[in-house]
Each structure stands twice: as C-alpha cells, then as structure tokens.
Amino acid sequence: MVTLADVARHAGVSASTVSYVLSGKRSISAPTRERIQHSIDTLGYRPHAGARALASSRTDILALMMPLRTGLYVPVMMEIAMAVTTTARSHGYDVLLLTGEEGPEAVRRVEGSAIADAMIVMDVGLDDPRLPWLREAERPAVLIGLPTETVDAGTDGLDCVDLDFEAAGARCVEHLAELGHTRVAVLGEPPAVYERGTGFAARTLTGLRAAADRHGVGLLHRPVDGTYAAVAAAVTRVFEERPGTTALVVQNEAAVEPLLALLRHQGRAVPEDVSVVAICPDQVAVHASVPLTAVSVPAQEMGRLAVERLVGRLAGEEPRGTELIAPRLTPRASTGPVAAPASPDVPTEDRRGHGGR
Amino acid sequence: MVTLADVARHAGVSASTVSYVLSGKRSISAPTRERIQHSIDTLGYRPHAGARALASSRTDILALMMPLRTGLYVPVMMEIAMAVTTTARSHGYDVLLLTGEEGPEAVRRVEGSAIADAMIVMDVGLDDPRLPWLREAERPAVLIGLPTETVDAGTDGLDCVDLDFEAAGARCVEHLAELGHTRVAVLGEPPAVYERGTGFAARTLTGLRAAADRHGVGLLHRPVDGTYAAVAAAVTRVFEERPGTTALVVQNEAAVEPLLALLRHQGRAVPEDVSVVAICPDQVAVHASVPLTAVSVPAQEMGRLAVERLVGRLAGEEPRGTELIAPRLTPRASTGPVAAPASPDVPTEDRRGHGGR
C-alpha cells in the first residue's frame, strides 16, 4: 500500500507538505506542488480513509437513512437516493446507506462511532423516536419530508427539505377549477400512510380542501391501497355517491395505472369524460398509459438540496430550518375542460384533450 | 467523546484488556469482563470507526455499486439494496452506496483508500471496464448478475450471484406447453438492454428458445420499451403476424400493466383468450391488475446471498465462482389451458382460468 510517507520520500519533501498539497490549506510553491503531484500520480497514492478520519475527525461520508418498507413510493425513494449519492460525490462525499428499520440505534451508532459526518433522514413520522437523538446529535442532520402536519412545528433546530404539499394540493384544484370542474374526487395514499402521521399526505389534503373552498369545488377524499381491486372499489363508489364527478386527483403512485385501466374499462374517456391530475414523480406521469397532468414530486431536487444543506452545515453554515419546494404543475394529456353537462349527446371527437398549456 | 482509554480507566484495567473484551480474541476472566462491560454501558462507549480501521485494516463496511439509470428495474434494484443492507447489518457490516456512473474510478477509490472491506457490483455488462480492476483488487467482490451471455465464461476468479435466467425462460415455456399452448410471443426488455450485453436478457432468450424447440412451441420475440404505446404496437403486430398466438411471456416490469390494460382494451380476456406469464419480482406479479403467473426474480435472495458470500470471503473462504438461483414459477390467475381452437363459438364462461397448480 502506498502511504503519504512514500510519496514524501519519492518527492523529496516532508509528509506534511504532501498533506498540505492534498488539502490545499497552505500555499505551496508551484514547483514543489508539481513534483509532489507527479509522485502521487506515478505511485498511485490514495489517502487512507481511516487514518484521515482519525486524524481529522472527518470521514467525508454522509449517512442516508431510507425506509425499509419496500413497495412504498419506491421510485421516489430510489431517485432521492441516487440524487443524494451523485450530489454527495460531486462535493467529495460518499454515502452510507442505513435502513429506517434500525431506528434510533442507527442514529446513535453514527454519532458514537463517528462513521459519518452528517446524516439525511427520510420518512420521518410524527413522534419519530429518532428525532430526539437527531436533535441532541453533534453532527448536522437534515430531514427529507416534514415530520409534522403543519409547517413550523416540531422541527425545532432541525433542517428539513420537502415539497410544499399544501401548495401542491391547492395547485391541482386550481388547475381543475380553471377548466370548469366543480366535482372532484381525491384518491389518496393507503390509509396506513395517513395514520402513521407522515405529514405530507395530511398537508396535501389541507391544500386541496382550502383551494376547493376558495373555488367552490366539491371534494371527496378516499384513501386507497395501490391494488386494482382497491382502486376499482373506491372509484366505483365515488361515481355512485356523486355521479357528477368530472375530475380525479391521485396521490398514490401505485394507484395510477390501475386507475387508468379501470376508467378505460368503464368506458370513461380521459380527459373527455373525466380529467385526472396526479401528484407523482415526473417519470411516472410521463410514462403512464395516458400522459398525466401532474404536480411532480421533485425527488432529485430534494436529494440534491438535502446534500447541499449538509455540505453547507459542515462548512460552518447555520441551520436554515424548513425549506419547502414550490410545486410545479405540468399540463399533459389527462386533463381538459369539463364536458358540457347539458348536452350528453355531443360527439366526443371534437373534445380532444389539451393540457391548457 | 468516550474513548477506549476512558473505559479502561473507569474499569481499572489496561486499554488492551478492554479491546480484547470487545473483540473476544482473548479469554478474559468473568469478573473483569463484567466490570468492563459495565463501564462500557455506563459511559456509553462506542469504538471510533476510523481508529479501528486504521489499526486493524478492517472497516466493517461493504460497498454496493448500483446502476444510476433510474427507471430501469427500479423495484428490483431497491429490493436488492435493502436486502444487502439488512443482511450486512445482521453480520455487523455497514453499506456504502456507490453509483455505477462513477465507473472503474469507484472501484479504485474503494481499493486505494480502504474505505470498504469488499464490494458488491450490480448491473455488470459484457466488457465492463470495472471488471479488470475488480479482478486485480485485493478485496473480494461479488457481482449480482452475470456479465456474460453464457455461464462459466469471462467471470474467472469473480464470484457471481444471479437467477438462472436460462432455466427461468425454459420454465415459462414448459408451463405454457403443459397447458397446451403452441404459439407463444415474448415481450422482452427494451432493445437497449439487449444491446448493452447485460447477459440476463440473452440468457432468458436462450432458455425460452431451447424449451420451445423441445416442446414444439412456436416463439416470437419482441423487445419493447416500457411505454403503453410501444407495448400496444408490439402486441398488435404480434397478433397480426401470428393470429393463433394464445400466450405471452413478459420480461419487462414496466410493460406489465400497459400490456394488461391493452389486452383488456382489445377485448382479449386473460387467461381465457390469452395466457400471460411474467418474469418479474413477486410483488409486481401479485399486485398486477390480474395476478400473474410468474417466475419471480428473487431480489431479496440475491442481495442476501451476495452479502453472505462476501462475509464468507472476508472470513477466509475461497471464491466459489458463479452461483445460479433455481427459478420458481408460481401459478396465479393469468394462465390457463389454451382455448379449443376448433370451436370459436364456445362461450367463455366455462373456461375460467386456473393456474395449473
């Protein structure tokens, strides 16, 4: 193994000089720097991570705690993880993957054994047992996703990054209201998600309801599991309870395709008979069997922001509290103006959907 | 921060004794061990990861290199990652997440800076530039997925874990042949996957073709992108080219729901008019709008096996070469006996699907 001492000897300088070339914390004359750099290259030297960590108390590693429960918003999780990893790399950090399953113990482990410099925690619930440990921790942490149902509560001292789900919900209703829809049903996440107090689901609902009130829109909310059967049951019931429903908002990745399949099966054309707005990653919206008008969940941006925060904190910046990402709704083929209710005989050919762009 | 020296002082012993209590590499008298353990607990001591790594040249970290290309078999990747992480933890290891995007450089980085003890590499292609570095590396590595199209070629010296895709393909055809199908079409991964030489796609095809020959089954193969449009085009063409097609094999997670939606749309009942067999994770098969007869891609098992191999290697075991997991086909609602071809007037009611268990 090539050590710093080897490089120093090869370049005819002292170890510290080599160290300073690497860290750039001291100005080195051009010739020496070049000579050292040359030695580094020819010898193929790489600093020993453990030694560096011991001497400097920095590991250049960020811990990322992901929920284990596979099958729940998988693509979003994956995108976030990848965004975190690539952003981290671009700042010189590596990423240690931890599962949420380990709970508070993982937080203490990271803290106690100095295995990472900071941590990113996903899927934090209300009264999450990790929160107290994170607050007390020496190392900075940032949460992806708000643990609370209302902004500015319970996150004292912790940095958070999340989509502004309240605004996202509102944006969906506004878009539909603009198109003339007045009867809207919401297909939400599975009941378990609401019960767990994951926050984002509740906040979305708040936004949806507020906007519905403002625009005189009637709103029906149904949590659904992401199976065809569950979606079918919920949608059927919605149309029975309120036959005048002309638009749906879906916040449930797994329910998207089942929903579209069902509507097709029932002979309801999208968007001629019913408009659909989704809150989901762009990828899901674009690749759906009907390209969906959607407020995108900016997974990449969330991952990137979280890392940048942490890098900032590690460079001495102060915590900045909660940062919500403004929602962006992209009109696609799944929404259109509400059909004229008075004349059900009008041929559908002339009402091809347009996104309203 | 609590150090080993603190514990030693608190317990009234030497540092080395504490160290040996922790590692168990020396027999310690019960009383001293208990006293030390008590000190450890009360002080809340955790060994410093960097210091330990420096002194012992072991980090207790496994590197996991995942493909970045998000959107490609995402759920499988995610499941593998989680299985790797939990299995690793159960053996006392943490997991460092690397993206495939970093390429060979990441391999050299892990090797050079001793940041991990071993690595797991996913999505290895033919002529993957990482292979030479992995072969030369000091640290053990195991590949998830065979980089070659044929077993026992080009993996010299490297451990591999993968599903036996050849047998999986064969199993699909056998199942359909048993049900009387003689005209089968295969919807495969996107063309890019075959071109990239990812191996598993080619091996599946080999198995499908061999079994088709054996059983006198006519096979049509179509790579498809995972969009509704692409699937619709491919399927429509298949039925035009060979109207007698009564069964489909799908190896493309993204194509599953579009396919089912399309068949429903075209009025082809599953499995009465057409049987569908998938090669995909169980989760996808179970939650599809029609529960799918499928050969499952055992993501969890692959992740677990990979880690166990690595742990074994780190404990001194010899490389074991390639290990293929035998495929398991689970009959569900999507396959049934072929409809009597001579009497197209027979009502479909009496031909309800059964999986043939």
Added chain:
DNA sequence: TTGAAAGCGCTAACAG
C-alpha cells in the same frame, strides 16, 4: 489472565 508499548497513516499546530 493481564499489561506495556509500538505502531497504523494522516493532520495540524508549532517552529523555522
């Protein structure tokens, strides 16, 4: 069964 002591490879004062 335990202790003493010499590093592991690097960083960061402190000194020139």
Added chain:
DNA sequence: CTGTTAGCGCTTTCAA
C-alpha cells in the same frame, strides 16, 4: 514557503 513533531483511538505483538 517548508519541516518537525505530537497526537487521533484502536489493535496487537511481546512480556509478564
């Protein structure tokens, strides 16, 4: 601008 030196916290011979 560069060198000397004292650790960082732990593991592991070597001695007792």
